[in-house]
Amino acid sequence: MEMHGPSLWDIWNTNNQMLSEDTVACIAVEAISILEQLHFKGFVHGDVKPENFLLGLPGTPNEKKLYLIDLGLASKWRDSSSGRHVEYDQKPDVFRGTVRYVSVHAP
Numbered sequence: 455m456e457m458h459g460p461s462l463w464d465i466w467n468t469n470n471q472m473l474s475e476d477t478v479a480c481i482a483v484e485a486i487s488i489l490e491q492l493h494f495k496g497f498v499h500g501d502v503k504p505e506n507f508l509l510g511l512p513g514t515p516n517e518k519k520l521y522l523i524d525l526g527l528a529s530k531w532r533d534s535s536s537g538r539h540v541e542y543d544q545k546p547d548v549f550r551g552t553v554r555y556v557s558v559h560a561p
Contacts, residue, residue, distance in 0.1 A: 457511065458509065458521055459508060459509040459510055459511050459512050459517060460508065460509055460512075461504060461506070461508050461509075462481065462504035462508075462509075463503075463504035463505045465509070466504060481507075481520065484520040485520060485522075488522045489522070492522070492528075496530055496531060496533075496534055497525075497529065497531065498528065498529055498531050499525065499527070499528050500527030500528050500529055500550070501524055501526065501551055501552065503554075506522060507521070507523075508520070508521045509521070527550055527551060529543075
């Protein structure tokens with residue numbers, strides 16, 4: 455964690471829970487690109503939230519670069535050798551993730 459700067463959650467809170475439309479658009483494009491790369495490699499993150507997106511260290515060339523962390527709930531969706539979709543293995547009665555971001559339709 456010392457190798458990265460603040461999370462998007464930290465930035466949101468230090469800016470009185472307001473970000474400009476341009477900032478949000480830039481974050482969205484970068485976040486989607488990161489998730490797309492992870493998906494292309496055959497994985498689903500499983501815990502996408504502002505706390506898991508960090509910026510680079512302030513004062514470095516990467517201070518505006520976005521990083522995705524915490525792959526603890528990531529799961530493989532595609533078999534790397536065959537390229538076929540793998541069976542979904544999560545039990546429907548077991549909740550994993552952050553309650554703040556759960557669907558109202560989750561068990």
